[in-house]
Amino acid sequence: MYRYDQYDHLIVRERIAQYRDQVARRLNDELTEEEFLPLRLQNGLYMQRHAYMLRIAVPYGLLSSAQMRMFAHIARKYDRGYGHFTTRQNIQFNWIELEQTPDILADLASVEMHAIQTSGNCIRNITTDEFAGVAADEIMDPRPFAEILRQWSTFHPEFIALPRKFKVAINGAVEDRAAIAIHDIGLTLTHNEAGEAGFKFMAGGGMGRTPIIGSVIRDFLPWQHLLTYTEAVMRVYNSYGRRDNKYKARIKILLKALGVEEFARLVEEEWQDLKDGPETLTREEYDRVAAYFAAPAYAALDNIDPLAAHADSKPFANWLQRNVKPHKVPGYAAVVLSLKKTGVPPGDATAEQIDFVADLADKFSFGELRVTHEQNLVLADVKQADLFEVWTLAKSKGLATPNIGLLTDIISCPGGDFCSLANAKSIPIAAAIAERFDNLDFQHDIGDIELNISGCINACGHHHVGSIGVLGVDKDGSEWYQVSIGGAQGNDSAIGKIIGPSFSGGQMPEVIDRLLQVYVRNRVEGERFVETAQRLGIAPFKEHVYATPISKGELVGEDHA
Template sequence: MYQYDHYDRLIYRERIAQYRDQVRRRLADELTEEEFLPLRLQNGLYMQRHAYMLRIAIPYGLLASKQLRMLAHIARKYDRGYGHFTTRTNIQFNWMELERTPDILEHLASVEMHSIQTSGNCIRNTTTDEFAGVAADEIVDPRPYCEIIRQWSTFHPEFIGLPRKFKIAVNGALQDRAAIAIHDIGLTILKNEQGEIGFRVAVGGGLGRTPILASVIKDFLPWQHLLTYIQAIMRVYNEHGRRDNKHKARIKILVKALGAEEFARQVEAEWADLKGNEETLTQEEFDRVAAWFAPPAYDKLDDIDPALAHPGNKAFANWLARNVKPHKVPGYAAVVLSLKKPGLPPGDATAEQMDFVADMADRYSFGELRVTHEQNLVLADVKQSELFEVWQQVKAQGLATPNIGLLTDIISCPGGDFCSLANAKSIPIATAIAERFEDLDFQHDIGEFELNISGCINACGHHHVGHIGILGVDKDGSEWYQVSLGGAQGDEAALGKIIGPSFAAAQMPEVVDRLLKVYLRERHDGERFVDTVQRLGIGPFKDFVYATPIEAGELVGEDEYA
């Protein structure tokens, strides 16, 4: 994986020294909170409901074991013993003391990590497929391109004050696992008939207040022009994006207002002056970065079926079916560690679990691991012959729930338990639904499922693209929940449709139960929940949910996570 060079180290050390002095001045009241706010946001520090929250960058979701151990140390020493992995593959710590945050940044720099550009109106963390470099269906490893974008965009003077935050995703496989359609820029790597590598460029995707799927503006961009073309897009957006209304400031609003064809024309006109300049990528520069992502020293193995060595072990078989993914190298597999054990907040990991996963990465996966945008962890290079012992160990740590891609693999933001922007809590809803449908046989019968929860319209839980999406809303000072159906990410990206009036928190498990009953009644053979919704429309689901009053159950108490 990528390692800091001399320039990285110098830049981040200077930034830490600058930030340390800013914190000193704030604590001495030499800076007002209003003056300090943009300075702390540049370093990923937010003020939440109870304390400061620090968001730490995990570029393209890739972590070395020593970096995860440092995150465990920070959780243990500076927080309350855990961290929350986000849909941007970053990690958040929710209980930060301001005076100690410069020391945390020092710790991060010692393992080549930082919190820069995890906030503010800039280019945020670039994300990609969690199986990048190992996926069986991969066309080209996207990680070198992600790193090139990271190096280019960090502290780029032209793009530190954009109209609004900006997010880029890169997919290098046949299957889109990077959710490129909901990004400001979504890049798909492909090869043309001559075998040349390039990008299909989509622009103007995003969720939030106005959910929109990205529009393709260029079918094939040669890889050498990646940065100059992105720069052309950014210049058009920087010049014409709205700054008078933050709710209409994202690039998706500009693309919609102009139309994709006109936006593309303006980008091409801007690109004409940039094409071929000094930011055009050379093979030498690409090779320099790509060298950090060379394949590890794989053993020469044959594929085996681990289940055959343990016949009749249903629990292991279930885990193999849901949490183990194909690998491009014979004899290896990628293992997803579930952070979605029913009863616990989705995406949270304790310091002890982080230390444990770091040890597992060293022992079984060449010292590396991945964070997914679906809030789980991945050991990407596990020998198939070692899967059983890996399963036994991760099961003991509560990380082997065989629910990846199933109903209880819930995506959820921290919600109103922490976030000052949230209208409602997310965690109690997620835990109540997960506990209601914990039975694995039932989950396997339901099949592939995506349930996403956001505590506010900012959609950090990606509720718009959930097969069932749940949005927390404020209703006369009370917390209520709006439900949408039919959303999807990936190759079949779609935005869900709201089924009707919102529900009280305690009604939500029963609402989900009624939606599932319609699916079980109406589905065709082999049809997923989302397929049934898209075939029938939301009408039958809506009718059944609202047909009779919904009894309110009990949820986790309001102060459970405070």
């Protein structure tokens, strides 16, 4: 994996020194909170409902075991013993004291990590496929390009104060697991008819108040022009993007206002001044970065059936089916460690679990692991012969729930328990739904389904692209939940459609149950929930959900605040 060069070390060291001085001045009241706000946001520090939250960057979701152990250290020393993995492949700590934040950043720097550009109107953490480099369907490894973009975008002087935040995702496989269509820029590695490598270039995707699927603005861009063409897009956005209304400041609004053809024309026009300039990538530069992502020392193995020696273990078979993914190297597999055990907030991991996963990575996966945008963790290089042992160990720490891609693999933001922007709580809703459907036989019968929950319109839980999406809304000072169906991410991305009036929190498990009843009654063989919903439309679901009153009920559970 990538290691810091001299410039990375210098940038991070200088940023920590600057920030330590800024915090000292704030604590001495030499800076007002208003003056301090942009300074702390540049370092990933937010003020939440009860305390500061620090968001740490995990570039393209890739971690070493040493970096993972640093998260456990931070959780124990500076937080309340746990961290929260996010849909941006980052990690957040929700109970941080301001005066300790410079020390946290210094601790992070000791393992080549930081919190730079995890907030603010800049280019945020570049994300990609959690199986990059090992996926059986991979066209080309996207990680070198993600790293090149990271280096280029960090403190880029022209794009550090954009109209609004900016997110980039890269997919390098046949199946899009990076959700590129809902990003400001979405890139797909591909080859043209001559066999040359390049990108299909999408722009203008996003969620929030105006969810939009991105548009293709260039069918094929030679890889050498990744930076020059991206800069052209950024310049057009920086020049024409609105700054008078933050709700209309994202690139998706600009692209919609101009039209795809006009936006693409402006980009091409801007690109002519950049094309073949000094930012054009060379093979030498690509090879330099790609060398950091060289394959580990795989053993020469044959594929085996890991279930053969444990044919009588249904729990192990379930886990193999849901949590183990194909690998391009014979004899190996990728393992998804579920952070969605019933009773635990989605994406949360304790310091003990974080240390444990680092140990698993060292023993079974070349000391490396990944964070998924579905808020789980991945050991990418596990020998098939070791899968039973990995399952046994992971199960002992609550990390082997065989629910990846199933109903209780819920994606959720922290919601109103923590976030000051939220209209409603997310964690209790996720907990109530998970408890209601905590039956693996039932979940396996329902099959692949994505349930996404956001506590506000900012859509950090990606509810717009959930098979079932839940959005917290404020209704006369009370917390209510709007439900949509038919959303999807990946190759066939789609925005879900709202089924009708909102529900109380206590009604949500029954609402989900009624939606599933319609699906089971109407599905054809092999059809997933999202496919049934898109085929039938919302009418039959709406009719059944609202046919008879639903008890308002009460949400019972831990008060996470």
